[in-house]
Amino acid sequence: PHAWGMVIDLSACIGCNACVTACQAENNIPIVGPEEVSRGREMHWIRVDRYFEGPLDDPRLVFQPVTCMHCENAPCEYVCPVGATQHTADGLNAMIYNRCVGTRYCSQNCPYKVRRFNWFQYTGEQASYPLPAAAHNPEVTLRAEGVMEKCTYCVQRIRRKTLDAELENRPLADGELQTACQQTCPTRAIVFGDLNRQDSAVRRLSEHPLSYGLLENLNVRPRTRYLAAVTHPNPALASPGEPE
Ligand code: SF4
Secondary structure (H helix, E strand, O other): OOOEEEEEEOOOOOOOOHHHHHHHHHHOOOOOOHHHHHOOOOOOOOEEEEEEEOOOOOOEEEEEEEOOOOOOOOOOOOOOOOOOEEEOOOOOEEEOHHHOOOOOHHHHOOOOOOOEEOOOOOOOOOOOOOOOOOOOOHHHHOOOOOOEEOOOOOHHHHHHHHHHHHHOOOOOOOOOOOOHHHHHOOOOOEEEEEOOOOOOHHHHHHOOOOEEOOOHHHOOOOOEEEEOOOOOOOHHHOOOOOOO
């Protein structure tokens, strides 16, 4: 089976937010105004956090895109009273929208705060991406007001591309399947793929010495990992040499 995962290189991310916009376009997520955001009703499925790193007199701003981590040991799954969030065979933390009764317990128990409650009347039907095989797939279509939703790792693309490969009787090539955020990132900071493939880029990067999982000490085993930002000293602040 596939084991989908993602690695985001924080040295490459420039915080442009293109990934956020691409996700909104791909997944038909409304752009909500500041008033709604101030009431805790933001809808984006990926956000770009920022923090400072390095010495106090020469800090560097680091951007950290945060998606659903598709945790292997997902804390959102066991608090749902109706089993509306569950793992798929290929390791996705999936919402079963038509089961959700809107308790939001999963959101409370998510350490990354990436789940979004649909306060607005809109559905997740994909306007721009053809989905003949997945048109009636509840993983894709049944988002609605009063139902929890979140990053799906672009499940519609996963289903479409894996089905295409199956119909053509060939294995899916590494890199053939890209999430919308990955496809749009101008610095190629996001790499998505199959962790079960020995030769996949995502597997190689997830085993890189700089690779780490956010809040890894919680033992939730996130499938989205990061390459730690490599900080470069600012030459303008290098200590001046001895005067001649
Ligand atoms: Fe960072 Fe790429 Fe997202 Fe821009 S599109 S914020 S560079 S991950």
